[in-house]
Amino acid sequence: MKTLTFCICLITASLAPAAEKPPCCRETAPTTPLTDKSLYQLDSTWTSDVGKEIKLGVLRGRPQIVAMFFTSCEYACPVIVENMKAIELALPAALRGKVDFLLVSFDVEHDSPAALKAYREKKQLANANWTLLRGREDDVRELAALLGINYQRDARGQFSHSNIISVLNAEGEVSFQQTGLNKDPKETVAALEKLLAVIPGSSTP
C-alpha cells in the first residue's frame, strides 16, 4: 500500500503542469509498448502551428481532448472549439492542468502552420495545453477514420464533417466520444475524472 501511495505521488508529480513545455515538445513519452488500440501506433508525421514536425505518440502520457476542424470554418468549428473550452472550464480545478487539447485540420491546402498560429491567437488557445496540427491528406483521412469522423469538401472549399469530440486516454486509446454540437460537457468531464483517477498499472479505480 505504501508503495502504491508512493507511486501515486510520483505519477502525480510527473503530471503536474508547473511551467511546462507545450504538449508537442515535452520529454519523450514512455517507451513501454503501445496498446493494440492506441492511436499512437500511427507512424504519420504532423506539423504544429510553430512548424514543428511530430508524431502523435509525443502526446502520450496524459488525456487528450481531440477534435478535427479547419480554420476558415464558418459554422461548426468555432462551436466545437468553444465546446472544448467549455469542457476545460467544467473540469475540477485539480484536473485542469492535467488534460491536453488537440485540434487537427481537415484543410491540407490552406491550413499552413501560419494559419494555425493565427487561429490559436484569435481563439486564445493556451500554448501550455493546446496542440494544433496539420498533416498530409492521406494521414488526415486516416486519423479521421480512426476517430469515426466522416468529412467531405464542398464546392465552396468548406468541409462538411461529423462533429465529434473524442477523449483519448494517456495511452492514446479513444475512451469517450461526445457527438454533436453544444452538448453538456458533464459526461465528458466525468469520463476524464474517471481516467485521471485511475493510476496506470493499478487495478483500483
Place this chain on the structure above:
Amino acid sequence: MRKSVFISLAAALLGAAALGGSELMPVPAGIYLPLFRGENDLKEIPVARFLLASTAVTNGEFLDFVRANPQWQRSRVKRLFADDGYLQQWSGDTELGSRCTAAQPVTWVSWFAAKAYAAWKGGRLPTTAEWELAAGIGFTREDGAKEPEFKQAIARWYASPSPATLPAAGTGRANLHGLRDLHGLIWEWTSDFNSAIVTGDARGDTGLERQLFCGAGSLGAKDTSNFPAFMRFGFRSSLKASYTVHNLGFRYAKDP
C-alpha cells in the same frame, strides 16, 4: 486429405492464372457526378486518368502480402487496424484452409489492411470518385448508363442476396476497359469511404438521410435510376475503418 487440399489449392491458383490474374488497366479521365448531397456540394468531380486493377485482390494475393508483412497476419494485427473478424475465412495466419480458395476475392479485410496492401504494391486505394467513375463504364461503351444490358446486369446483382460461396475473382464480364467484377462480386473499399456524410453533418442536415433514401426526397437526386449507387453510398457510410465484412474486399489503383 492434405494432398487433396493441396491439389484443389493448386487448381485454384492455376484457375486464377488462367483468368489472367489482376492487371492494372488505364481508366480515361472523366467527370464523376456525385449523388445529390446538398446545395453547396460539388455537382461534378473531375477525375484524372488513373490505373485500376482489373480484378479484386484475391485470398492468394493477400496471402503473399501477409507472408511478407507479418504484422498483417491474423494473430498479429492490432485491433486498432482490424476488428476480430479479420481474415476469419482463413484457417491460420498463413494458411487459407478449406473454407476459401486462393482465387476468391479476399474479404474480411479492414480499410487499413486494404490500404497497406495497396501501398505494398506501390499503389493506393481508388477514391470513391475514381471507383464510381470506373463502375459506370459499360461493357461496350464509355457511359454504361446508356447501355440497357449493362444496367440490367448490375440491377440483377444488387437485387440478389450474396451467394454462400463467393465466385473466383475475374470471372465477371469485362467492361470496355477490361475491368471485371466492379459489380456482381463484392463491395469494395475506397480511400475516402468516410466522406459520405449521412448524419451528424456540420450543417446539421439530419434530414439528408431522408433526402437520400426516401422516395419523395430522391426526386432531387442526380440520377434516380441509379439505385445501386445509392446502395453503395449507404453501405460506405455505415462502415468504420477497422470493420471487416464477409463480402467487402478491395482492388488497388495507381497514378499513371
